[in-house]
Amino acid sequence: MTDTRAADPSPAGGVDVFGFIARFAPTLFLIVLMALFAVIEPRFLSEINLFNVMRQVSITGLLAVGMTFVILTAGIDLSVGSLLAFAGLVAAAVEKGGLENRFTVGEGGVGYGWGAAALAAIAVGIAGGYLQGLAITRLKVPPFVVTLGGMSAFRGAALLFAAGGPISGFQPSFTWWGQGKIGPVPIPVIIFLAAAALAHITLRYTRYGRQVYAVGGNPEAARLSGLNVNRVIASVYVIMGFFAGLGAFVLAARLNSAEAVAGTGYELTVIASVVIGGTSLFGGSGTIFGTVIGSILIGVLLNGLVLMNVSSYIQQIVIGVIIVLAVAFDTFAKSRRRKV
Amino acid sequence: MANAPAALSSVSADSDGPILKMTGITKRFPGVRALENAHLEIGAHEIHALLGENGAGKSTLLKILSGAHAADAGTIELFGEPVSFASPHDAQRAGIVTIYQEFTLAPDMTIAENVFIGREPGSRLFVSWRRLAEDTRAITDKIGLKRDPMTQVRDLSVAEQQLVEIARALSMRSKLIVMDEPTSALSEAEVANLARIIRTLKAEGLSIIFVTHRLEEVFRLCDRYTVLRDGHYVGSGAVADTNVDAIIRMMVGRDVGALYGERPIPKPGPVALEVEGLTRRRTAQDPHAIELVDVSLTVHRGEILGLAGLVGAGRTETARAIFGADAFDEGVIRIDGSPVKFSGPRDAMTHGIGLVPEDRKKQALFLSLAIRTNMSIASQEQISRGWFIDEGRELKLVEEFRRLLSIRMASPDQLAGLLSGGNQQKVVLARWLSLRPKILIVDEPTRGIDVGSKVEVHNLLIEMAKSGIAVIVISSELPEILAVSDRIVTMREGRVTGEIARNDATQEILMSMMTFHDGATQGRARAS
Numbered sequence: 084m085t086d087t088r089a090a091d092p093s094p095a096g097g098v099d100v101f102g103f104i105a106r107f108a109p110t111l112f113l114i115v116l117m118a119l120f121a122v123i124e125p126r127f128l129s130e131i132n133l134f135n136v137m138r139q140v141s142i143t144g145l146l147a148v149g150m151t152f153v154i155l156t157a158g159i160d161l162s163v164g165s166l167l168a169f170a171g172l173v174a175a176a177v178e179k180g181g182l183e184n185r186f187t188v189g190e191g192g193v194g195y196g197w198g199a200a201a202l203a204a205i206a207v208g209i210a211g212g213y214l215q216g217l218a219i220t221r222l223k224v225p226p227f228v229v230t231l232g233g234m235s236a237f238r239g240a241a242l243l244f245a246a247g248g249p250i251s252g253f254q255p256s257f258t259w260w261g262q263g264k265i266g267p268v269p270i271p272v273i274i275f276l277a278a279a280a281l282a283h284i285t286l287r288y289t290r291y292g293r294q295v296y297a298v299g300g301n302p303e304a305a306r307l308s309g310l311n312v313n314r315v316i317a318s319v320y321v322i323m324g325f326f327a328g329l330g331a332f333v334l335a336a337r338l339n340s341a342e343a344v345a346g347t348g349y350e351l352t353v354i355a356s357v358v359i360g361g362t363s364l365f366g367g368s369g370t371i372f373g374t375v376i377g378s379i380l381i382g383v384l385l386n387g388l389v390l391m392n393v394s395s396y397i398q399q400i401v402i403g404v405i406i407v408l409a410v411a412f413d414t415f416a417k418s419r420r421r422k423v
Numbered sequence: 424m425a426n427a428p429a430a431l432s433s434v435s436a437d438s439d440g441p442i443l444k445m446t447g448i449t450k451r452f453p454g455v456r457a458l459e460n461a462h463l464e465i466g467a468h469e470i471h472a473l474l475g476e477n478g479a480g481k482s483t484l485l486k487i488l489s490g491a492h493a494a495d496a497g498t499i500e501l502f503g504e505p506v507s508f509a510s511p512h513d514a515q516r517a518g519i520v521t522i523y524q525e526f527t528l529a530p531d532m533t534i535a536e537n538v539f540i541g542r543e544p545g546s547r548l549f550v551s552w553r554r555l556a557e558d559t560r561a562i563t564d565k566i567g568l569k570r571d572p573m574t575q576v577r578d579l580s581v582a583e584q585q586l587v588e589i590a591r592a593l594s595m596r597s598k599l600i601v602m603d604e605p606t607s608a609l610s611e612a613e614v615a616n617l618a619r620i621i622r623t624l625k626a627e628g629l630s631i632i633f634v635t636h637r638l639e640e641v642f643r644l645c646d647r648y649t650v651l652r653d654g655h656y657v658g659s660g661a662v663a664d665t666n667v668d669a670i671i672r673m674m675v676g677r678d679v680g681a682l683y684g685e686r687p688i689p690k691p692g693p694v695a696l697e698v699e700g701l702t703r704r705r706t707a708q709d710p711h712a713i714e715l716v717d718v719s720l721t722v723h724r725g726e727i728l729g730l731a732g733l734v735g736a737g738r739t740e741t742a743r744a745i746f747g748a749d750a751f752d753e754g755v756i757r758i759d760g761s762p763v764k765f766s767g768p769r770d771a772m773t774h775g776i777g778l779v780p781e782d783r784k785k786q787a788l789f790l791s792l793a794i795r796t797n798m799s800i801a802s803q804e805q806i807s808r809g810w811f812i813d814e815g816r817e818l819k820l821v822e823e824f825r826r827l828l829s830i831r832m833a834s835p836d837q838l839a840g841l842l843s844g845g846n847q848q849k850v851v852l853a854r855w856l857s858l859r860p861k862i863l864i865v866d867e868p869t870r871g872i873d874v875g876s877k878v879e880v881h882n883l884l885i886e887m888a889k890s891g892i893a894v895i896v897i898s899s900e901l902p903e904i905l906a907v908s909d910r911i912v913t914m915r916e917g918r919v920t921g922e923i924a925r926n927d928a929t930q931e932i933l934m935s936m937m938t939f940h941d942g943a944t945q946g947r948a949r950a951s
Contacts, residue, residue: 288811296789301786303786307780
């Protein structure tokens with residue numbers, strides 16, 4: 084037979100229990116976890132706490148939305164945290180009209196306003212992503228290596244740009260984007276969910292979305308089907324860069340400060356969110372919905388551990404273990420339902 | 424079933440009874456019965472062909488035999504003793520080794536390490552490299568693998584890698600070797616060599632289960648056969664007592680009759696594609712690449728041109744060069760008389776050329792994506808409004824081709840990886856047909872798909888040509904070339920060695936055109 088698995092059945096008529104579990108495992112796990120925390124610590128379910136979790140999730144969630152595109156093409160981007168720090172500093176400098184008034188608290192300095200600042204952050208993000216995309220497609224260096232280099236280079240650029248110190252004290256029109264609310268809903272949460280919805284539509288309903296899945300599923304077949312594989316691959320790093328820039332803007336607004344060490348270790352949380360959400364590291368399969376669930380899951384887990392007074396060191400250990408378990412479970416579930 | 428592989432070495436291997444007897448094997452997967460009361464009996468010193476279409480249950484049966492699956496019901500007897508294998512390791516210890524189509528070798532390790540992986544000779548801590556090499560040499564010499572045991576497996580040809588797999592099986596002192604389509608990736612010469620080795624193994628007392636889609640190999644090599652269909656045992660017997668038609672009848676459950684009826688050669692239409700002096704040289708980066716030397720051919724509208732040659736003759740390379748998938752150094756390609764230059768497949772597609780590549784799973788399908796995506800990925804423009812896919816149009820397209828090509832699928836959202844080989848190939852054909860190509864190149868259209876589907880695919884190709892498409896069919900199977908082509912061009916070592924009309928061609932003539940090349944005299948013998 085063409086394949087050693089060929090005679091196994093197709094799922095057409097049968098109940099694909101493992102497929103079902105694999106698909107909704109993150110959601111089920113999230114519900115179980117929330118129920119557990121609600122029982123142990125009643126404060127967990129308070130409206131304030133839940134919105135607090137969502138606000139904390141929103142920055143890494145934004146990055147995870149971009150990372151989903153990258154991982155769908157079987158790529159990886161380790162540079163997100165560094166790029167975010169660099170873009171945030173540029174946005175801060177634009178908002179303040181230069182680096183002179185960096186320590187002036189309040190409305191000091193004559194800046195260019197939040198709009199120019201946001202555009203600057205996004206422009207830096209896109210440029211950084213495009214550079215990496217070029218290196219991956221033109222120089223044929225694996226994404227892991229390119230973005231590992233980017234991780235170091237962008238962090239260096241951030242430190243160089245800010246001469247090591249933070250830039251803080253923005254106008255309220257700027258900080259509103261990180262601290263404001265519409266009704267009870269924090270603005271970053273709205274931005275995160277809107278971006279997720281847009282990304283979902285892009286991946287699910289557009290030609291471009293199909294191309295991302297196709298290139299991730301089988302790059303050679305994609306090329307022989309007339310797709311411009313290099314362009315698609317470069318584009319996902321540009322999208323990732325866009326979200327890094329947007330995330331940088333929102334984070335600077337929330338903290339009323341930008342600094343060169345911002346976003347350290349974000350790559351771990353972000354990649355974990357995507358993977359826990361069920362997107363395959365081998366490319367070609369995954370959803371934005373899963374990524375949103377994965378992001379919230381990590382946020383809920385950390386929040387619950389904080390409420391239970393678990394040390395932040397232990398939290399890191401828990402996250403690490405969860406990532407490995409999530410991938411292990413995914414592999415297990417797939418092997419049980421694999422019937423090509 | 425007792426969970427104790429008998430101490431086989433003590434059992435006489437030349438007793439007259441069957442060495443393996445699988446009885447009443449039943450295996451159900453959710454919603455599907457993969458096997459229902461299947462039997463398999465293998466005698467000592469026997470080469471046994473296990474036959475059936477894709478989905479007939481061969482792989483499931485072999486997986487149960489090799490310990491990869493557990494049967495729901497049934498018994499396995501080995502040398503008269505009931506056995507049960509909880510894992511492939513159990514089966515190997517009992518003397519049953521399965522060699523899959525996709526090899527399980529570690530490419531960066533040496534031949535010797537691969538043969539004795541996990542069982543390296545030496546002390547508890549250290550491997551004795553000298554003994555490892557000697558022991559390996561003893562086995563590889565026997566099966567005619569003339570390579571230093573310390574060669575990296577990466578540097579071996581596919582055929583040689585297969586010999587390493589066989590060597591590994593022999594090193595485990597196996598009594599029964601199961602080979603799943605061992606010949607599908609081999610050239611004719613390599614197949615002949617493998618056949619010789621299998622006969623040697625048989626002479627030494629081993630039995631072999633041989634799965635293949637090439638029936639001529641069954642008659643050349645095998646002693647007995649068993650046919651499965653839809654998970655049921657259909658029959659078995661001595662190969663000497665049957666013939667191809669009878670076996671095909673058993674496999675498909677109906678009379679295929681004359682597989683290919685008489686078909687008049689169509690009057691050729693205008694020239695659609697002209698290739699002149701196509702040349703591709705080796706480069707420093709790719710010193711093993713197959714060269715193309717002055718390849719010229721023409722294809723007319725409404726005609727099927729068969730491109731025959733042994734593996735490595737340059738057929739696939741010619742196709743890829745025409746399609747813009749690989750660059751070439753010299754030569755002109757003309758479409759409808761005007762010269763064209765492609766910078767990639769996309770360009771070729773806009774000029775109406777399509778290519779169904781030779782390796783369905785690696786080069787054509789997106790196994791993890793839905794059938795609808797697989798079908799529409801090349802024709803996105805047709806089914807989109809602006810940036811968005813129009814799902815209504817897409818589903819209409821899928822439905823149109825599902826009917827046209829009678830593709831058996833559960834739904835347009837079913838993953839392509841879950842289809843049988845024949846249906847997968849039809850999905851790939853649909854992808855290209857939806858583009859309404861002027862020229863379609865089909866490389867190995869029926870590799871690894873069952874007899875019934877083969878005929879269907881052949882008829883589709885003939886229908887395409889009838890509708891005015893210029894079709895090039897590349898195939899390593901001469902019966903296939905003879906079945907579908909109107910005109911046949913043969914290649915050898917990157918050169919065109921001859922051209923012949925279908926009615927003048929026989930397998931023997933083609934084989935001689937493909938294998939002997941004495942300049943212009945014989946090769947250019949142009950029959951019309």
